[in-house]
Amino acid sequence: MQQTQCNRCGRAVPGYDIIHYGSMDGGYREICSKCFNTEAAASGGLDKFEHAELAPVQLADCDGETHLFHFRARLIEKIRRALSTKHVREDSYGLRIADHQVVRGWIDWDEFGRMLISFEGWQFKLEIRDRSEEL
Numbered sequence: 565m566q567q568t569q570c571n572r573c574g575r576a577v578p579g580y581d582i583i584h585y586g587s588m589d590g591g592y593r594e595i596c597s598k599c600f601n602t603e604a605a606a607s608g609g610l611d612k613f614e615h616a617e618l619a620p621v622q623l624a625d626c627d628g629e630t631h632l633f634h635f636r637a638r639l640i641e642k643i644r645r646a647l648s649t650k651h652v653r654e655d656s657y658g659l660r661i662a663d664h665q666v667v668r669g670w671i672d673w674d675e676f677g678r679m680l681i682s683f684e685g686w687q688f689k690l691e692i693r694d695r696s697e698e699l
């Protein structure tokens with residue numbers, strides 16, 4: 565498998581692990597997913613970030629042919645999705661559920677109860693998800 569050298573850490577990594585990262589103003593670099601996630605975590609203020617090395621998995625299809633799957637954890641995409649929607653807003657009454665009326669993430673139960681007061685008589689749907697799932 566063709567190897568490419570990361571422009572940040574200098575490691576030689578498989579081509580699928582390289583990300584063309586940067587901007588039109590600052591230029592682009594080819595960096596490995598570990599460096600990409602580290603930079604994304606730093607720019608997002610995550611100071612305790614640990615990059616997850618995901619081992620490839622080999623699975624057989626219905627014909628018995630095996631396929632090798634490589635997984636990448638792209639933190640920046642998850643951060644962008646999480647930051648793209650504001651689920652609560654604060655006004656003179658305290659925290660309130662935003663206009664799209666969907667709340668995701670970690671919320672103190674007392675605060676959540678206070679936010680629901682303005683929806684008395686409404687129906688609501690509650691989903692409980694594992695921490696590892698993206699909301």
Ligand SMILES: [Zn+2]
Nearest residue numbers: 570573596599
């Ligand atoms: Zn690197």
